[in-house]
Amino acid sequence: MSETDSETRDAGFDEWLDAAEEDRAYYLACPNDHGSLPPRRVCPDCGATELEELELPESGEIQTFTVTHVPTPAFEEDAPYATAIANFGPVRITGQVVGIGPADVETGLEVELEVTVSETTGERVLGFSPV
């Protein structure tokens, strides 16, 4: 990756990570109450184009998880780590579970967002920590 690439932000996504770091995480809601994640101009469920940023519920519940031992090179130093899908109500989100051993992660665990960094690259990583 060139220097320019790594300095270029991904519109919508990096703003969302900024917000999550400041405990202002949000989701996009359409007039028909479908929730989705940015960057997005159209509701993927109904095609509505009026999307509003609404506050994401403070905590979510882990619906499924895995402990990855063979990572991509971007997470070489991080493995083994747990990745989970957590249900926050209007949206579900994929994140890395932090603040707890991978072996202690389980379905039903209540978590909140915690933006962390990859030990390998120093890049921001969307994480979940137990409430």
Next chain:
Amino acid sequence: MSDVRVAGVGLTPFGNAPERTSRDLFGEASIAAFEDSGVPRDDVDALLYGNFMGELSEHQGHHGPLMAEAAGVRAPATRYESACASSGTAVRDAVMRLRNGEDDVILVGGAERMTNLGTAGATEALAIAADDLWEVRAGMTFPGAYALMAQAYFDEYGGEHEDLAHIAVKNHENALNNEKAQYQSAIEVSDVLEAPQVSSPLGLYDSCPISDGAAAVVLTSEEYAEEHGLEAPVSISGTGQGGDRMALHDREYLARSPAAREAGEEAYADAGVESADVDFAEVHDCFTIAEVLAIESLDLFPIGEGISAARDGRTTADGETPINLSGGLKAKGHPVGATGASQIAEVTKLLSGNHPNSEFVEDATTGVAHNAGGTVASATVHVLEVSE
């Protein structure tokens, strides 16, 4: 509407050949397909070619014309990219073009060069079939995504790793006689259970290997086959495609594949068959859990029962509905862009009695090929039948 005939099929061995370029691989597969078909290269109207990671693995884009050249075909050529369903979608478009009379002969296939990337590089390349912002950057890998589905399946419908192990054992068993397969070695349930973890609950033996290989298929209209007296007893009688949200977390179900169900229902209706008519299937078992989701999506087993089908002997070679008689992606290998076309080749050989495992499906008239992309955000299903 006229049927589409499979005039000839060709495969390279699937396996570890890091030095071979995809043009070399596809050249070999196409030679075999033309020899098998008896169709002259001059009659080919188009090449539809599947490939997923060419830019990453060999710094090559624009595969279409390069592969036409490799196959010795002077015809317009287009690359199809739908992750692991790349050549499945190419086959589907070929079928539709032949049916509507646009073309008479199409060379369809795919290739992938993967092992030169090494395990880490291939893991990274495969991961881009997922949502980069929301999945890959959170550390999700391709095996990790299927592991999330496996865990969700266990929680929702039951089952355990040992059930999945029986699927791997079965597919290795089926590959023993397949000289093109990457693995022609038997394994036991204990091998699967004791293998190193890749992404829990999936281990090394739950995963398909990283493979190099190519597949090519010569398809013709029924009119062309009859006019030229081709020996082409197998037709593609049904085609279907389904789609789903890109990220797994955006799906309605974490332990089902609605895109494959949609593709299957469309293909069955198109062919005028029902799932009960299906004698055997080649399904996309990139991970053991994927075979479970596939056979349930194809309505070959009720939801929640696919998990025990291999263990109960219902999908083994001598079972009621043999699944992956080729060895599947698990043992035959999974050169991503070649997989969909290779499944068409295997089903054709099984139906025409030219496969080392044909004895298990001697009276079969209807086979199905199921090809999935990513975590099944893309899926194609084709029904193949022995023509009357």
